[in-house]
Amino acid sequence: MFDFLKKKLNEVVKKxxxxxxxxxxxxxxxxxxxxxxxxxxxVKAFTEINVSSEKVDEIFQEIEIDLLEADVAVEAIDKIKxxxxxxxxxxxxxxxxxxxxxxxxxxxxxxxxxxxxxxxLMKKLEKRPTLFVFLGFNGxxxxxxxxxxxxxxxxKKLSCVFAAGDxxxxxxxxxxxxxxKKLNVNVIKHQYGADPAAxxxxxxxxxxxxxxxxxxxxxxxxxxxNKNLMDQLEKIVRVxxxxxxxxxxxxxxxxxxxxxxxxxxxxVGVDALVLTKTDVSNKGGSILSAAYVLKxxxxxxxxxxxxxxxxEYDPREIAEKLI
Ligand SMILES: Nc1nc2c(ncn2[C@@H]2O[C@H](COP(=O)(O)OP(=O)(O)O)[C@@H](O)[C@H]2O)c(=O)[nH]1
Ligand SMILES: [Mg+2]
Numbered sequence: 246m247f248d249f250l251k252k253k254l255n256e257v258v259k260k261x262x263x264x265x266x267x268x269x270x271x272x273x274x275x276x277x278x279x280x281x282x283x284x285x286x287x288v289k290a291f292t293e294i295n296v297s298s299e300k301v302d303e304i305f306q307e308i309e310i311d312l313l314e315a316d317v318a319v320e321a322i323d324k325i326k327x328x329x330x331x332x333x334x335x336x337x338x339x340x341x342x343x344x345x346x347x348x349x350x351x352x353x354x355x356x357x358x359x360x361x362x363x364x365x366l367m368k369k370l371e372k373r374p375t376l377f378v379f380l381g382f383n384g385x386x387x388x389x390x391x392x393x394x395x396x397x398x399x400x401k402k403l404s405c406v407f408a409a410g411d412x413x414x415x416x417x418x419x420x421x422x423x424x425x426k427k428l429n430v431n432v433i434k435h436q437y438g439a440d441p442a443a444x445x446x447x448x449x450x451x452x453x454x455x456x457x458x459x460x461x462x463x464x465x466x467x468x469x470x471n472k473n474l475m476d477q478l479e480k481i482v483r484v485x486x487x488x489x490x491x492x493x494x495x496x497x498x499x500x501x502x503x504x505x506x507x508x509x510x511x512x513v514g515v516d517a518l519v520l521t522k523t524d525v526s527n528k529g530g531s532i533l534s535a536a537y538v539l540k541x542x543x544x545x546x547x548x549x550x551x552x553x554x555x556x557e558y559d560p561r562e563i564a565e566k567l568i
Contacts, residue, residue: 500534
């Protein structure tokens with residue numbers, strides 16, 4: 246997971262270290278006159294450096310591209326830079342400790358960036374029935390994530406029903422029924438073209454009657470320009486008052502993640518995120534951007550195509566992996 250981002254971040258740590266305190270051999274133009282004595286070595290090891298704010302700006306101008314390549318948003322890069330300044334500018338730092346110190350600053354910054362508000366899912370799930378509605382662009386992984394969450398709920402001994410709220414895209418109902426069959430979960434559906442608000446309403450009634458714990462409602466994928474689909478989403482929310490509106494985002498989307506989330510948030514309000522395809526995304530900076538810029542709870546990461554490939558979001562674990 247996030248190998249490319251990891252590689253870039255570690256390269257950046259090395260580059261910053263080298264630029265703050267260039268290695269002796271790089272500076273050395275003429276051959277050494279004296280043999281290094283034990284004392285001179287010690288002195289060198291203890292040589293302290295002082296970094297200016299301008300120096301950090303200059304360094305970041307050069308290395309910014311590395312982070313942009315890994316899909317880290319500009320806002321996130323600025324935070325990394327400012328945090329680094331706070332820790333190293335105006336202080337005397339031993340050369341020998343510089344890299345370690347930079348690494349620690351990065352780790353702390355990543356931890357802060359990845360730290361998003363939390364939702365106590367088990368507490369949410371105490372309500373009967375709980376309604377989760379899944380939102381997102383076409384192909385982001387809504388239906389697959391719903392099925393994975395059904396599997397996860399079953400592992401917690403909770404029952405669920407699917408609402409086929411995507412009555413728009415061809416074969417979407419059949420796709421959900423496939424999952425229903427494999428997971429032994431009923432699907433409440435209407436015809437294609439039906440009003441999804443009514444389908445979800447029926448699924449909630451069904452869950453109440455059958456004492457089913459959770460309703461997982463699919464919706465049609467939409468884009469910035471689907472005005473009527475956006476209106477449909479508003480109706481779904483107005484009629485059914487979901488307990489959680491979960492935005493499912495493809496982590497390969499790059500920094501459009503931020504626009505996507507803002508669009509759904511403005512239209513209906515986003516309570517939490519799931520980031521899918523973290524197993525195939527070769528960049529991963531999008532997760533930093535999503536966490537830091539959006540500050541929405543992240544419930545899960547999608548890590549593959551089978552039902553068990555759903556990983557509970559753990560910021561510390563990710564920060565440890567990255568640096
Ligand atoms: N590798 C990988 N593929 C995923 C993941 N989540 C979804 N997919 C795939 O993405 C494609 C679109 O998923 P789907 O659930 O149909 O998207 P929807 O249009 O939002 O409902 C399917 O081929 C899924 O198998 C994931 O976490 N990892
Ligand atoms: Mg779908």
